[in-house]
Amino acid sequence: MPRDWDRELAALEALVRSYPEPSVNEIKSINGTPWSVLVSTIISLRTKDAVTLKSSINLLSLAGTPQDLMNLGEKKVAGLIYPAGFYNTKAANLIQIAHILIESHQGQVPPDKETLMSLPGVGLKTANLVLGVGFGIPALCVDIHVHRIANRRGWISSDKPDLTEKLLSDILPEKWWIPINRLLVSYGQIICTPVSPHCSTCPVNEDCPKIGVKKFR
Ligand code: SF4
Structure with a gap:
């Protein structure tokens, strides 16, 4: 079955709405x-x-x-x-x-x-x-959080951020290319952290292949 990006990413969007903006997005607002x-x-x-x-x-x-x-x-x-x-x-x-x-x-x-x-x-x-x-030009910024979470959730399989950018841009609808960085940076700092992620409070844990993982990947 094709992945329902809107459902999955909207759940993360609702979660991070109350989190602080990443610094670069904050600067953009100022x-x-x-x-x-x-x-x-x-x-x-x-x-x-x-x-x-x-x-x-x-x-x-x-x-x-x-x-x-x-x-x-x-x-x-x-x-x-x-x-x-x-x-x-x-x-x-x-x-x-x-x-x-x-x-x-x-x-x-x-x-x-x-x-x-x-x-x-x-x-x-x-x-x-x-x-x-x-x-505001569609472009996919893959930092350590996007790279880690995209691999953990099984969206792609890659050991390098540049490859993650390429693989993810092939499957992720373009409308999510800009917002996904803000979403996953906030989510990766607070819930899907590099070590011991907080899977019990993760809103999309039901279909995560790495639920309970202790470290990256
Ligand atoms: S279930 Fe855990 S490992 Fe999977 S995405 Fe959520 S926080 Fe990350």
Whole structure:
């Protein structure tokens, strides 16, 4: 029988409605430009949500455009996003990105996956989040939560997030490509956690092949 995505994902949607938004979605609600989503997504890599939100607000309050960010300089950018993980490397990448956007893209974030992925520090996951959350273009952002849960629930079988993105985009209806990241990040932080997930409170546990699992996969 074909999978009923609407039933399954609507159950998760109802569950996470009261959970805090992931930091990048929160930034989108505060300052909805693709630039702010790009900056926040870069800050979020290997960084906790609360730190990402604070660092993003600190930086974006002074760097609402690539030119503003260039004007701050690398040292000041690093100080504004501290204690985000790898803050010095991220500051260097953000300065380079701002420079490239000004030189080659009229100071705008390009709504194109390949161009986004050519920017320093921008991989598939970041590019897809910027396309989806920043531009509203259907794109599937597979982070550790989406990767883990898609495998646990038996939607796909993959040992790499990039392969998960490809396999999932073949079977998941396009209307879920953007919302699924927000859904599974919140659900993966609180219910379907990496270790000892809370299966007894999971609203879709009746058809989960990994119910009671202790660790990833
Ligand atoms: S039943 Fe458990 S392992 Fe399966 S999706 Fe729900 S929380 Fe995750």
